[in-house]
Amino acid sequence: MASRALSVWQNRQVVGLLVKRDLKVKYQKSILGYAWSMLEPLAMAGVYFFVFGLIFNTNRGVPGGDDAPGGYLLFLISGLLPWLWFSTALNEAPKALISQAKLITTMKVPREIFPIAVVTRGFVDYLFTWPVLLLFVFALSGRTHLMGLLVWLPLALLVQYAFTLGVTFLLASVNVLVRDVERVVRILNRVLFYASAIIIPSGMVLDSDSFPQWFKVLYELNPLLGIFKMHHAVWYPADAPNAFILGTSIGGAIIALAVGYWTFRRLETSVLKEL
């Protein structure tokens, strides 16, 4: 296990190469190239703002009140950008090994490299969208705070990376043997989007009387909820997760990573035969 981690670390430049290759391929064929990285979340934010911000013009439950700096629009953007990271990784996870079959069957590198590359590329893409985020922060006079920048942001990124990687390990290896995973992922993507308080502040569920208690607990048990609450908390201190939600996030990430990696290693032998 330790030697395995070491050999992954020794091959970290391979991760870099794969990420660079994928970004190059992604941007090469389109005229707008890098701009797409920002246009896609912008378009999504525009749609959600139109629907939830303008049409259903009711109490949107922005943490800290609707007059909080940044308003609902910044809330949307600050959740959508990291969500795109997770959702691209989730979408590509099932194919992480299959699409690289040629490389895997001819090159001796630790197979972990390929899921890691998928998650890392999503992360790099997310970093590329920061200019958009900052643009909105300045335009909407959003405000951050020390706690947000020094605790919530790094913690959110770390926990999200770990959780996403765990999920990717699991899906990538299982999908080689059982192709249903690709279908499951599409549904999961949609469900998790609405379940993780990305466009609907968690207060709308947790403070509401229309949901039974067990549902709220279930809602809080989603590790992504805490992750996105942390992302929001960078700009909306009132959205900071409580100890329970934070615990499920960190715990969930550790469990996902452990289970994902264990499965990955267990299936490795048969996966290699199938590729």
Added chain:
Amino acid sequence: MAEPVIEAENLGIRFAVNRRRKRSLREMFIHGTKRDPNPTGKDFWPLRNVSFSVGQGECVGIVGKNGTGKSTLLKMIAGVLIPDEGRVTVRGKVAPLLELRAGFNDQLTGRENVHLVGSLHGMPPETIEEKFGEIVEFANLREGYIDMPVRHYSSGMKVRLGFALISQLQHPVMLVDEVLAVGDKAFRKKCYEAIGRMLENNRTMVLVSHNEGDLKRFCDRGLYIKDGALALDADIETSLQAYNDDTKAEAEAAKKRAAKRKAAEEKKAAEQQQAAEQEKPADGGEQGGGQAA
């Protein structure tokens, strides 16, 4: 004696027979293990109990019929398949010439691909830069092609570029799988020279091929794989001889079987003809004539 470079102990790998389709989750949940697509559940061992060791500077050829696990063995040495039994130890980095187009991305240009795949195989960037001209020259690409996306290349061009690149690897162990069978005459000649050069530096090579000329040319030792087991580990001439003898014997056996079958069929046809003649004497002769032809 120095430590062997490649050491295989009791190597074995198992495949599930008849795994024609993947089981879907639905089947797994509903039927558990009961309705397995491979109900006979017999495992198949393409290779088992294979042990050998290769010393430094040796060139070993692997011979055997199609489907006896030669490539599987090579893949296990390369570390891209994990054996179910035993283990294989390789001391030193491996240059795998298993599938030469592997790793090339169709969207990227030849130049970008050389850098990418070279780095993936552990070539430092300076070396790639330094050898770049040599690689392109060896690959014999037409003017300007190196800066075109690889998807516009012909398959021969891809393979040439792949070989040109991989043959620049300075790794001490080389695994070669039938790649010499591609390319035109001129390119093959160049490949031979390149491989000869590589062997001069006391490097170790394992070669899988059906071409006796290739094998005799490079190898001093031959492993003959028969029915998933190591049948003979001797010098290349002896191994090839054993392989050829077996092939001949098998061909004769096949011929005998075919002859037997033919005899049986003829007998049957004759009986049918007789029966037909007894029933319909009028057109029986014509029918029999058609069958005999």
